[in-house]
Amino acid sequence: MAITFSTGDLAQATKTSRQGKEARPTLRSTLTGWAFCGPATLVILGLSVFPAGWAFVLSLQKNDLITPSVNVGFSNYQTLAQDPDMFAAAWHTLFYALMYVPTSVLGGLLLAIALNRPIRFQWFYRTCIFVPFVASAAATGILANFVFDEKFGAANNLLRLLHLPQQGFLTDTHQAMMVIVIISLWGSIGFCVLTYLAALQDISQDIVDAALVDGANKWQVFRHVTLPELGPVTVFTTVWQMIAAIQLFDLVFTTTKGQPLNSTVTLVFYLYRMAFMEFKAGYASAIAYVIFAITMVLTLFMVWYGKKTKVEAF
Amino acid sequence: MLTSACGESSGPAGPSTKVVTIDDIKPGTTVDITWWHGQTSDAARLLGRLAREYEKAHPGVTIKDSAGASTTDELLTKLQAGFASDTYPDISYAYGSWVAKLGSSGRSLDISPLINAAPEAWAEFPEAARQTATVGDRIVGMPAVNGNLAVIYNRTLLKKAGLADPSPDWTWDDFRAYAKKLNDPAHKISGTAYSVAGNEDTTWHLWPQLWQNGGEVLDTSGMPAFNSDAGVEALEFWRSMAQDDKSVYLDQNGEKYGQMFNAGSIAMQITGPWVLYDLKKLKMDYGVQVLPGTDGDHQTVGGFDMWTLFDHSDTNKAAVAYDFVKWLTAPEQDVRWNVANGNLPLRSSAGNTPEFAQYVADFPGADVFFANMGNAKKPRPTVPGYQAMSVEVGKAISEVLLGAKDARTALDEAAKASEAELVN
Numbered sequence: 177m178a179i180t181f182s183t184g185d186l187a188q189a190t191k192t193s194r195q196g197k198e199a200r201p202t203l204r205s206t207l208t209g210w211a212f213c214g215p216a217t218l219v220i221l222g223l224s225v226f227p228a229g230w231a232f233v234l235s236l237q238k239n240d241l242i243t244p245s246v247n248v249g250f251s252n253y254q255t256l257a258q259d260p261d262m263f264a265a266a267w268h269t270l271f272y273a274l275m276y277v278p279t280s281v282l283g284g285l286l287l288a289i290a291l292n293r294p295i296r297f298q299w300f301y302r303t304c305i306f307v308p309f310v311a312s313a314a315a316t317g318i319l320a321n322f323v324f325d326e327k328f329g330a331a332n333n334l335l336r337l338l339h340l341p342q343q344g345f346l347t348d349t350h351q352a353m354m355v356i357v358i359i360s361l362w363g364s365i366g367f368c369v370l371t372y373l374a375a376l377q378d379i380s381q382d383i384v385d386a387a388l389v390d391g392a393n394k395w396q397v398f399r400h401v402t403l404p405e406l407g408p409v410t411v412f413t414t415v416w417q418m419i420a421a422i423q424l425f426d427l428v429f430t431t432t433k434g435q436p437l438n439s440t441v442t443l444v445f446y447l448y449r450m451a452f453m454e455f456k457a458g459y460a461s462a463i464a465y466v467i468f469a470i471t472m473v474l475t476l477f478m479v480w481y482g483k484k485t486k487v488e489a490f
Numbered sequence: 491m492l493t494s495a496c497g498e499s500s501g502p503a504g505p506s507t508k509v510v511t512i513d514d515i516k517p518g519t520t521v522d523i524t525w526w527h528g529q530t531s532d533a534a535r536l537l538g539r540l541a542r543e544y545e546k547a548h549p550g551v552t553i554k555d556s557a558g559a560s561t562t563d564e565l566l567t568k569l570q571a572g573f574a575s576d577t578y579p580d581i582s583y584a585y586g587s588w589v590a591k592l593g594s595s596g597r598s599l600d601i602s603p604l605i606n607a608a609p610e611a612w613a614e615f616p617e618a619a620r621q622t623a624t625v626g627d628r629i630v631g632m633p634a635v636n637g638n639l640a641v642i643y644n645r646t647l648l649k650k651a652g653l654a655d656p657s658p659d660w661t662w663d664d665f666r667a668y669a670k671k672l673n674d675p676a677h678k679i680s681g682t683a684y685s686v687a688g689n690e691d692t693t694w695h696l697w698p699q700l701w702q703n704g705g706e707v708l709d710t711s712g713m714p715a716f717n718s719d720a721g722v723e724a725l726e727f728w729r730s731m732a733q734d735d736k737s738v739y740l741d742q743n744g745e746k747y748g749q750m751f752n753a754g755s756i757a758m759q760i761t762g763p764w765v766l767y768d769l770k771k772l773k774m775d776y777g778v779q780v781l782p783g784t785d786g787d788h789q790t791v792g793g794f795d796m797w798t799l800f801d802h803s804d805t806n807k808a809a810v811a812y813d814f815v816k817w818l819t820a821p822e823q824d825v826r827w828n829v830a831n832g833n834l835p836l837r838s839s840a841g842n843t844p845e846f847a848q849y850v851a852d853f854p855g856a857d858v859f860f861a862n863m864g865n866a867k868k869p870r871p872t873v874p875g876y877q878a879m880s881v882e883v884g885k886a887i888s889e890v891l892l893g894a895k896d897a898r899t900a901l902d903e904a905a906k907a908s909e910a911e912l913v914n
Contacts, residue, residue, distance in 0.1 A: 240591065241570035241571075241573065241574060242569070242570060242573060242591050242592065242594075242595040243591070243594050243595050243596065243874070244596055321743070321746070325746070327678050327680070327739070327755075328678055328750070328755060346742060347740070347742055347892075349894075430743075431742075431743065432742055432743060433687050433688070433689075433742065433743045433744070434688070435686060435687065435688060435742045435743070435888060436686070436742060436888070436892055437888065437889055437892055437894050438885070449881070452566075452567060453689065453877070453881050454877065454878040454881050454911075455591065455877055455878065456878075457570075
């Protein structure tokens with residue numbers, strides 16, 4: 177049975193009639209418009225566009241922000257293309273993103289569905305899931321440090337009680353990144369749950385009722401009504417979480433500082449290390465531009481994908 | 491009196507300023523200087539009071555004192571931002587390892603002409619402190635805080651393990667035997683600790699043994715020399731403690747071992763006098779002993795933080811800034827600031843003052859750190875590439891202690907990787 181609801185024709189009709197009434201903007205309205213968006217534009221220009229431009233200039237220099245700089249053209253980018261540490265950092269970031277993004281989006285969806293049902297103490301569960309998101313990542317990281325400490329942490333104590341073998345956690349090169357994924361999930365799944373909860377509550381009961389009247393069962397309602405309605409939110413949270421994954425820094429900084437054996441050095445942590453530990457601000461700016469390019473490509477792909485599949489998230 | 495001096499040789503592209511002394515400033519002239527002292531709470535208030543006192547004695551002078559950044563570590567970032575926007579202070583607190591970079595910034599003030607005019611006070615500072623402040627033929631700061639590494643042990647845990655307090659002539663073999671005996675996995679007690687965070691804290695802990703074994707960090711041409719047999723032996727010593735004895739807690743981010751020592755989970759730590767204040771608050775039964783020795787050499791590494799001075803092409807500002815720092819670091823003020831605050835005095839001559847006697851009574855073991863100043867014979871290299879080299883060495887140490895590489899390979903790799911940084 178096909179359940180289709182077409183809203184496209186209506187939207188098209190509204191658009192056409194609005195276009196007809198549109199008047200040429202007067203000088204006065206233009207000025208009013210700029211008066212509204214001018215301050216925000218200045219803030220964005222000053223705090224985002226200008227630093228971004230300056231960072232690009234920096235990326236063409238050998239510059240430690242202390243001694244006089246030397247222009248080196250694109251050699252920072254050339255070095256970057258052959259830097260094994262950079263590739264290792266990119267690989268760690270990719271691994272993290274592949275673990276973190278799907279789990280947080282899917283987990284967020286499942287938890288939101290569970291929490292959207294009329295259950296007792298619903299507010300309590302919602303609060304529990306959202307509180308870690310409010311806590312700063314720095315605090316989360318410091319706390320996690322003690323929980324996952326190899327010798328003294330609560331996690332290994334628990335394993336001991338359950339007669340399970342002790343783990344290295346953050347000190348084990350194979351586990352450290354996984355532990356960071358778990359800590360990030362704990363800290364940020366509240367965000368996905370919240371956006372999905374809002375989207376779920378936005379789904380019109382009429383559509384659900386109509387589907388039920390047409391004879392759909394619960395699974396069919398979920399598959400053909402709920403999921404398509406959640407499409408835009410899914411694209412949005414995926415893009416958002418992906419950007420967050422690429423920018424992972426604070427948790428690494430407060431837990432492992434890139435250790436053990438650099439197995440948790442992510443792109444942004446590598447950037448930080450270059451800029452503020454090794455004083456290579458020019459090289460670090462080049463890394464920043466590479467990260468920017470990756471983020472841009474991924475975001476454009478997701479927007480394109482959303483458009484192609486007719487899921488408008490932005 | 492006029493001190494004829496000019497900063498023409500003041501580093502690459504640096505603004506040149508003719509340096510005059512405070513006596514040359516006409517009475518009635520107002521001079522404002524900015525001072526980032528990097529201290530918070532009690533220490534900041536204490537320094538503020540000293541600044542007010544100086545202002546009172548020097549009418550016309552205003553000192554704008556502030557921490558400069560929320561943590562001392564962030565001061566460097568603030569200075570970088572300050573250089574970029576031309577709003578840097580006249581005086582800033584700086585770690586010794588930053589001085590070489592700051593000295594070649596073209597913004598630092600060369601105070602050597604002033605010092606050479608009246609060199610007596612300068613000569614009283616320990617050799618290592620003077621070298622830390624010197625970049626090439628320029629002197630860009632004066633010592634602010636003095637520290638060195640020694641062993642602090644938990645006496646309660648030693649007694650429990652049936653061990654006597656270590657004697658001043660102990661060796662690294664004794665240290666290893668102590669750690670092995672004190673290590674108690676069942677009760678989650680580690681013999682000792684080493685930071686494998688891979689930063690300067692990781693790196694500088696290796697230097698004393700390198701020096702004791704007859705090695706050097708850099709050779710005479712300024713190229714890496716830490717990968718000599720002496721360095722390999724030092725690192726191999728710690729590798730065998732960490733990997734074979736498993737008596738070393740390897741602290742991944744370098745921020746835990748101090749707290750764990752305070753909690754009684756680590757029996758001995760190699761650290762500086764700055765932890766004494768906390769130990770006193772905890773009322774812990776602890777002892778301090780100089781580093782274990784090699785053939786009777788108990789050499790340690792000293793850490794001097796600095797008051798670095800910056801050039802604003804203003805002779806009056808420069809004269810006042812220098813005079814203030816000179817006054818602040820003079821013995822009379824040093825006991826009131828450093829010693830009262832739990833730090834070591836800057837000069838060995840302070841050992842005879844009543845304030846110092848009170849300090850030793852207040853902080854048990856402070857006398858050992860004080861005497862240990864004599865064991866801090868060599869400064870860490872003050873070259874601009876040190877910081878980048880330190881990261882490479884820190885990485886090598888971590889790799890070896892975690893069992894991923896052998897000492898020779900890791901140090902050779904670190905030496906090779908830091909060469910490019912040291913050339914410039």
